[in-house]
Every structure is written in structure tokens, then in C-alpha cells.
Amino acid sequence: MSAILFDRIDEPGLNDIAVYEKRGGYEALKKALTVPTAGIIEELKASGLRGRGGAGFPLGTKASFIPTADIDKYLVCNADESEPGTFKDRELMQKNPHLLIEGMIIAAYAVGANRSFIYIRGEYELQANILEEAIAQAKASGYIGENILGSGFSLDLVLHRGAGAYICGEETGLLDSLEGKRGNPRLKPPFPANQGLFQGPTLINNVETLATIPPILRMGGSEYAKLGVENSAGTKLVSISGNVQRPGNYEIELGMSSRDIIYGLAGGPDEGRTVKFWFPGGSSSPVLTADDLDLAYDFDTLAKAGTMLGSGAIIVVDDTNSVVDVALTLASFYKHESCGKCTPCREGTTWTVKMLQRIQDGEATPMDLDIISSVQEQIIGNCLCVLGDAMAMPVSSLVTKFRAEFEEHIEAARERNGLGMTPPPASEEPALSL
Ligand SMILES: Cc1cc2nc3c(=O)[nH]c(=O)nc-3n(C[C@H](O)[C@H](O)[C@H](O)COP(=O)(O)O)c2cc1C
Numbered sequence: 001m002s003a004i005l006f007d008r009i010d011e012p013g014l015n016d017i018a019v020y021e022k023r024g025g026y027e028a029l030k031k032a033l034t035v036p037t038a039g040i041i042e043e044l045k046a047s048g049l050r051g052r053g054g055a056g057f058p059l060g061t062k063a064s065f066i067p068t069a070d071i072d073k074y075l076v077c078n079a080d081e082s083e084p085g086t087f088k089d090r091e092l093m094q095k096n097p098h099l100l101i102e103g104m105i106i107a108a109y110a111v112g113a114n115r116s117f118i119y120i121r122g123e124y125e126l127q128a129n130i131l132e133e134a135i136a137q138a139k140a141s142g143y144i145g146e147n148i149l150g151s152g153f154s155l156d157l158v159l160h161r162g163a164g165a166y167i168c169g170e171e172t173g174l175l176d177s178l179e180g181k182r183g184n185p186r187l188k189p190p191f192p193a194n195q196g197l198f199q200g201p202t203l204i205n206n207v208e209t210l211a212t213i214p215p216i217l218r219m220g221g222s223e224y225a226k227l228g229v230e231n232s233a234g235t236k237l238v239s240i241s242g243n244v245q246r247p248g249n250y251e252i253e254l255g256m257s258s259r260d261i262i263y264g265l266a267g268g269p270d271e272g273r274t275v276k277f278w279f280p281g282g283s284s285s286p287v288l289t290a291d292d293l294d295l296a297y298d299f300d301t302l303a304k305a306g307t308m309l310g311s312g313a314i315i316v317v318d319d320t321n322s323v324v325d326v327a328l329t330l331a332s333f334y335k336h337e338s339c340g341k342c343t344p345c346r347e348g349t350t351w352t353v354k355m356l357q358r359i360q361d362g363e364a365t366p367m368d369l370d371i372i373s374s375v376q377e378q379i380i381g382n383c384l385c386v387l388g389d390a391m392a393m394p395v396s397s398l399v400t401k402f403r404a405e406f407e408e409h410i411e412a413a414r415e416r417n418g419l420g421m422t423p424p425p426a427s428e429e430p431a432l433s434l
Contacts (some may be wrong), residue, residue: 025102032106049224067201075111086239101157102213165339
């Protein structure tokens with residue numbers, strides 16, 4: 001397979017519009033502006049491209065939800081990239097910013113949006129500076145602004161820097177933040193396609209999703225759909241981190257074997273170490289074990305295995321790590337990032353951290369594992385957005401799949417504290433002290 005998004009990504013000077021144009025950049029936009037907008041949406045639908053930000057919703061279908069009425073509409077690029085383990089958008093924006101900008105102009109044209117924004121996480125200062133420069137070049141070349149290339153279509157593009165909150169990657173929290181409010185998720189429906197930024201219809205997509213639009217138009221939607229496997233078309237940027245010898249971003253064709261990604265591309269764990277478990281789609285995906293390494297890496301296969309492809313970030317954990325440490329680190333992140341707007345997430349993440357801390361400190365009994373599992377069950381599906389689920393799903397999978405190790409840890413830590421395995425008196429029952 002030849003690379004699509006990472007095609008000659010390390011070409012010197014690719015950030016510059018002249019280099020980008022020399023290799024065919026902005027040709028897809030020129031072509032798109034001659035096609036009726038409905039035709040572009042049809043191409044996107046034919047491509048089968050599913051959103052690369054986490055939920056995997058088909059891009060063409062989402063674009064078709066934007067009303068065609070001549071009213072103020074918006075396009076927003078989600079460049080918040082805060083899911084632990086995910087760093088693919090960073091490389092794309094840093095090395096090929098015009099690919100994203102070109103994709104955004106085409107998407108805005110397709111849905112009739114005249115105002116567009118890139119919401120980038122505050123920590124991505126280098127990438128934001130590169131994008132700002134690239135946007136200025138695109139404006140100077142007439143690709144952004146009034147009456148683009150004489151087409152009659154006008155578009156403004158603004159780069160907006162976030163302040164470093166994971167919740168601002170959730171699309172409605174992002175929109176509130178962009179409006180100048182505290183970034184809290186909104187109750188859905190209404191969905192952004194109908195009522196998004198400043199109450200107007202808004203198409204919001206991930207960086208990788210939007211950057212794939214120019215190649216789709218160059219190849220044609222149906223050609224693009226031949227890449228990958230059924231229901232998971234195309235290529236995917238996968239960020240691999242954790243206990244592997246060659247961490248980094250890799251572009252793969254969807255449907256590739258997970259073993260080939262983890263061992264073939266990333267080199268697997270160090271010599272003599274084994275994969276204990278791995279997160280297939282960022283830290284919010286339920287974990288898989290070494291027994292699952294031969295699963296095909298695509299949306300449906302991973303969903304059938306009880307997990308998800310998510311943002312396409314694989315985190316590998318080898319046998320030197322304690323499952324309790326990983327669960328506690330993970331839960332602490334989500335507790336810290338919970339916006340507090342809804343009770344199950346605010347309280348559930350806090351309780352989970354307290355219970356895991358108690359296990360770590362040798363103050364828990366195996367009964368606490370049942371309570372942890374039951375708290376996760378009550379979080380899943382009951383929150384305003386899926387931040388709570390993003391903690392509950394992996395924690396629940398860790399407790400279920402590694403219960404014996406949790407129990408051993410509880411026993412050993414209690415022994416160290418001189419508590420043995422005698423359950424605490426009723427007045428000190430764990431549930432009461434939450
Ligand atoms: C807590 C939370 C954080 C999220 N963070 C991101 C993010 O950093 N980047 C992103 O593209 N999507 C993120 N998402 C998903 C977005 O809400 C949304 O689904 C995505 O931007 C849609 O783009 P896509 O259809 O191109 O995938 C997050 C969702 C949640 C619930």
C-alpha cells in the first residue's frame with residue numbers, strides 16, 4: 001500500500017505552499033469548486049470514510065445532515081487531540097498543514113459554510129504557529145477569502161488555541177469553548193449539524209478526517225473505498241506508544257493484523273518481555289490481551305471484540321507493569337479532566353480513584369473490586385458526554401480481565417500493612433467511606 005496521508009510527509013519545505021502546490025496541492029480544491037456541492041458529498045459518501053476522531057461516524061452522511069438552506073453555517077476542525085496515546089494529528093499539522101487547510105476549504109464549500117475554525121489544543125504551540133503561517137499563505141494565494149478562485153464561494157478560516165482541557169475535544173464542549181464560554185458538553189440533541197456554533201448548523205470533524213478529503217477527491221470516492229475492508233475503508237494513522245521498541249505514527253490500511261502493527265511496525269516490547277495488555281483505540285478503549293493480537297485492526301472487528309478503534313492510538317503495556325498502577329493512572333487522568341457538569345462522571349471518576357488508591361495503599365478488600373465494577377456499570381451510558389465512559393470502559397475491562405492480579409495486589413498490600421485478609425469491621429465498610 002502506498003501512503004496517502006503520509007505520502008512524502010518528510011519532504012523538506014512541505015509546509016510551504018509553493019512546495020505543496022508543486023506536488024499537486026490545491027488541485028483537488030480547484031476541481032471541487034467546479035462540481036455542484038451535492039456531487040462532493042456523494043464522493044465523500046462513496047469513499048466510505050468514517051470519522052477519525054473517535055466515534056467513527058461516516059463523514060459523507062454527517063455532511064449530508066447540514067441543511068442546504070442559505071443561512072450562516074460553520075465548519076470546525078477538531079484539533080484538540082487530547083486522548084492519551086494519540087499524537088497523529090500533531091504530525092499531520094506540523095508537516096503538511098496545507099493538506100488540512102485544503103480539506104477544510106473543500107468541506108466548507110460542500111456544506112455551504114462561510115466561516116471555519118481550527119480549534120487546536122493550547123500545548124500545540126509549534127503546530128499552531130505553522131498552521132497560522134500556512135493559513136496566511138493560503139489567503140495570499142486566493143484559496144481563502146472572498147470569491148475563492150472566482151467561484152463565488154467565500155470562506156474565512158480562523159485558528160483558535162485552546163487552553164489545555166481534555167473535555168474541549170468533545171465536540172459540544174469545544175463549541176462552547178469556541179464561543180468564549182467554559183468548555184462544558186451540551187445536552188444532545190440538538191446535534192451540531194442542526195444547532196452548533198452560535199446556534200448555526202456546524203460540521204465538526206477531526207484533523208485526519210478533513211485531511212483525507214483532498215486525496216479522496218483526487219482518487220475518486222469509489223477508488224478510495226477499495227482500500228481497507230468492508231465498513232472500514234481507507235488508511236488510518238495509528239499512534240503507537242507504551243512498551244514498544246519503535247513508538248511513533250504509522251499509516252496502515254484498515255484491516256491489517258494488530259500483531260503486524262504492534263510487532264511488525266512498532267517492534268513489539270523489548271527483548272524478553274511480553275505484551276500483557278493493549279489499548280487499541282486510545283486510553284478510553286477497553287483493553288485487549290496478548291490473545292487478541294491476531295485481530296484485524298478495523299472498526300467492526302474491534303467492536304465485535306468488545307472494544308473500539310477510537311482515535312487509532314495503540315498503547316502497549318508489557319509484563320513489567322502493574323495493572324493496579326495503570327488503572328489508577330488512567331482513572332486519575334479522567335477524574336482530573338471531568339468537567340463536573342453531570343453527576344455520574346463527576347462522582348464516578350472521583351470514587352473510582354479513591355477505591356483504586358485504597359487498593360494501592362493496602363486498605364482494600366476483594367469486595368472493593370465488586371464495588372468498582374458496579375460503579376463503572378452505573379457510569380457507562382449515563383453521562384452527558386462519554387468522558388465518564390472513557391474511564392469506566394477501560395477500568396471495567398482491567399478489573400474483569402485481571403481480577404486475579406488485583407486480588408493478589410490487595411492481599412500483598414494488606415499483608416504489608418499488617419492487616420492480613422480479615423475484612424474490616426462493619427463500621428469501616430469501604431462503601432460508607434466513599
Ligand atoms: C471527552 C472527549 C474528548 C474528545 N476529544 C477529541 C479530540 O481531541 N479530537 C477529536 O477529533 N475528537 C475528539 N472527541 C470526539 C468528538 O466529540 C467528535 O466525535 C469528533 O470531533 C468528530 O470528528 P470525526 O467525525 O471526524 O471523527 C472527543 C470526545 C469526547 C467525549
